[in-house]
Amino acid sequence: MKIAVYGRLIHKEAIPYVQELFDLMQQRGIDFHIYEAYYPHLINNIKFSEKPALFSASDQKALQDTDYMLSLGGDGTLLDTVTLIKDSNIPVLGINIGRLGFLASISKDEIRACIDALERRSYTPDPRTLIHVDANVPLFDGHPYGLNEFTIHKKDSSAMITIHVYINGEFMMSYWADGLMVSTPTGSTGYSLSCGGPIIFPTSANFVITPIAPHNLNIRPIVVGDDSVISFEIEGRSEKFLASLDSRHETIGSNVQLAVRKEHFEITLLRLHETNFLDTLRNKLGLGYDKRN
Secondary structure (H helix, E strand, O other): OEEEEEEOOOOHHHHHHHHHHHHHHHHOOOEEEEEOOOHHHHOOOOOOOOOOEEEOOOOHHHHOOOOEEEEEEOHHHHHHHHHHHOOOOOOEEEEEOOOOOOOOOEEHHHHHHHHHHHHHOOEEEEEEOOEEEEEOOOOHHHOOEEOOEEEEEEOOOOOOEEEEEEEOOEEEEEEEEOEEEEEOOHHHHOHHHHOOOOOOOOOOOEEEEEEEOOOOOOOOOEEEEOOOOEEEEEEOOOOEEEEEEOOEEEEEEOOOOEEEEEOOOOEEEEEEOOOOHHHHHHHHHOOOOOOOO
16 A cells, blocks of 8 residues: 655644654655655644655656555645546545635544554445636646635725636626636535535535625625536726636636536545545534524
8 A cells, every 4th residue: 555645834733743654654664755845834834754756746656556645734635636636536534734724624632543444445435526617828837726716806905806607608697796607516515615505415416606795785606507608797997806726816808718527536535434524514614503502
């Protein structure tokens, strides 16, 4: 078994848990390699029996025989792994040493159980739809796909912008707002939810179009099938706007042609048998929690 380990930073309180992870893999003879930009944060805090192998974002050969990708951090860290594994079908398992950890569902106290599950293959694959961005200019460093959402937003404190939206080439409506996002079912529990969007089950085969601070009171989020192509025209007093894909951002002009659609490949998250999407909604978002108790 070969495991790739990805992370961003390591905080003092997380050191014992990260050390436990690497100790377990070394004791059990598990072949692992570490993301090269993460390793400098580990060398002064984590003890290795020997220098580990490293991999980079540009070295796809190093990931060819990898069985699993472990993400050490929160949900933002897990989102980064999408651009590393691309369409390689390497499943991702997130160990939450960050804060909320909605996608990174394994707590830092479950590290031993996590490694046990990987060795026994006693886990449940959870395929997730990705969103793809088409544009007439290169965007997002050759990785125009994301797990959560694509967002168009005004660039600064200027006036609201106007976004004309088309579904499969047919005009739908115009939004006067600070911005607009299209989220996947996975992203429906993130930024979209905070803007009033609905929670969508991961297998629902939909996108959610959610306005950000709309001017019109009668504007509400809209759910469309993920076989739709959603395109945009942007107007505003400013000539520049922000386009974001998960946590990556680009500055664009109103002359940029944009459309989103479902990516042709998926990403597979792993979860332990003891947890499911409904458990996560209750435990992480407090779904159905009675404050009177």
